[in-house]
Amino acid sequence: MSKAKMSKTKFGVIVFPGSNCDHDAYNTLKHILNQDTEYLWHKDSTIGDRNVVVIPGGFSYGDYLRCGAIARFSNIMKDVVRFANNGGIVMAVCNGFQIACEAGLLQGALLRNASLKFVCRNVTLNIENKKTIFTKAYNWKVNLDNITVPVAHAEGNYICDDDTLKEIEDNRQVVFRYRDNPNGSLENIAGITNKKGNVLGMMPHPERASEDLVGGHDGRYIFESIIDHLN
């Protein structure tokens, strides 16, 4: 099913002070998927010519005040919000998901895990919607209904109010759900998109499950979906 002439997608991976999954994302995009990938420094005022922005995991600004609360006001995020509002593709993982919620790119918020513990293990996610920009390859490239990817977080307990929950469920914005909920999140939600479907936020780490060397490659098809979408 591979397409003969795919041009390289221009990915930008944001680096905040305290980001640590920026390298995993960069490695997956640049070295596994062979895409045009650059880091974007948090002080930059523009994302330049990038077609896709990845807001990576980590502990931006030491998680001070609230996870993502300070990163959301960094210079680069102004341009990311502009880009997303114009339909640009943004993928926000773990701390990135927290930042995207704080920035208003996604609805809801991420609370301390119900267990109060940092959870670090593989989890299985049901793919709830395979028609999104981020999940279509699970239909055409591999036929998977669930994927195994790692989580590593202490604040992944997704919440939103009842009206918002109804809205995101009705619009099929809930993309991934945990089979065995590691953090107490509402309705086992692991990942959601915005209403337009161009911004994905998820707590688990697909960039850490993109080659068999690290134990599995189920996560790789999220990136392949994006690349396919832009070709």
Place this chain on the structure above:
Amino acid sequence: MYSAKIKVTLRKSILDPQGKAVEHSIQSLGYRNILDTRIGKFVELKIDTDSEQEAKKVTGEVCQKLLANPVMEDYEFEVVSVNGKK
């Protein structure tokens, strides 16, 4: 000069597991009548203004924009004049 004392807590409708853990610990000390423990944050700011109204306005704005996330947190604050105390 004004000083603002701000309390940020999880909204009442949200379970506070940290508060629960501390509550269990307090009860294990024998204080069976201590209930409903909740944990929050305390923030203190100094505001360079002579107007109480202005002090309240900027404190409210900072709470809404940054210090509290309205999806999960409530805040309350008081402002006190600290004129004459530098």
